Amino acid sequence: MVIQKKIYLPPPVQEREIFRYAGCREIKEEFRQQMEECLAETKGKFQYQVCWAEYPVHIDGDKLDLTFARVKSHALAKNLAGCEKILLFLATIGLGIDRLITRYSRVSPVKALWFQAIGAERIESLCDLFCEERDRELLPKGQQLRPRFSPGYGDLPLALQKEIFCVFEREKTGVFLNESLLMTPSKSVTAIAGIGTKKEIQKEEKCGSCQKADCPFKR
Template sequence: MYIDKKEVLRYLGHKNQIIQEQLNLLIDQCIEEVKQYTKPKYTFGVFDIKKNDEGVELLESNLIFKGKDIKEHLKNSDMCAVMAVTLGSLVDSKIRYYEKFNLTKAVIWDSCASVLIEKICDEAECEIRKIAKNIDLGITYRYSPGYGDFPIDIQEKILNTLQAQKNIGLTATENSILIPRKSVTAVIGFQDKSITSEHPGCTVCSNYETCEYRRGGDYCVN
């Protein structure tokens, strides 16, 4: 597992300032620790889809995606993949531990884990891309519950459909918060490979108004 230190620093709000040696060593230490305690897993399913007035129905499942934005995301698709990714519960436990005893280390750990979850998402997406390529199709970018008007309360149904608790130990609270916290679900459409899908960026994010990265002129990896 590789954690890009430059991305970790970006999450930490680094703006090319000089980093004290002690802090630099602590970041390196945290990167190695996160890799040691991470148990990354992912699972996904591929579904034929049907669009109607109610939303996007995933055939042979109980999933119906509602909202104009997810329908727009899948407008060129007759199939989609639904993925779930997690770094495992040990990462959450260590972050909570450091929040009590070493807040600086907790923040660095959190940043390292955020970079790593994106890398694991990329790995899952790469596998999905290969499946699409085998049937002469391309794929869209990832689109997650909470983006735009795609309701976050679909999380539990996604996890149930993927048997995510059994397969990767991923669950959701009654408020649709993923547990472990360093986890992601997302939808990827299969479409003609000649179509280029451009990610709409920060405007679709449910944290658009409150995002600390955007206020600082930056962005998160998601």
């Protein structure tokens, strides 16, 4: 399979998401100032990169042949129902934010918390930007991208990370997997998104906005 790689321009900052990741129940001016100071310090510290590839998928009950790996997951099988292909991707914003978090963990835990929240918002915004771009490319073909699904979510084993990293091992991603299956840089994401027809997507995702904690269509 052909692996593609792209460096993105910074996605628009979603301030409300940063406040949410920071655990702010209300947005006070003091909090806003702290956030803006930390955001300013991150300038030039991120590298928005995504690698991806498409694979055929075969589903038999809760058993999935993803081509690059075989896995058992009821939640992922439900998410991919009706799909014949998947999009596998690895996204990262680089080590810059990890360095800031480590530095300020010693001297200013409050700033470290803001950097954690900023990093979480940045990587999620990158994933959203990437998926929206792929979705626009699929639309003229009458296809649409399913919500992304990552190892460790629901009943999808975190151990799938090993097979995913085998796919991208020859690419200079700058992302590494340790023995505990954690990624470095920490603000990195691996995910699978199904590619299905628009009609199938609408049928399968009718509960996608529900608030059930175990809903496989929630990101």
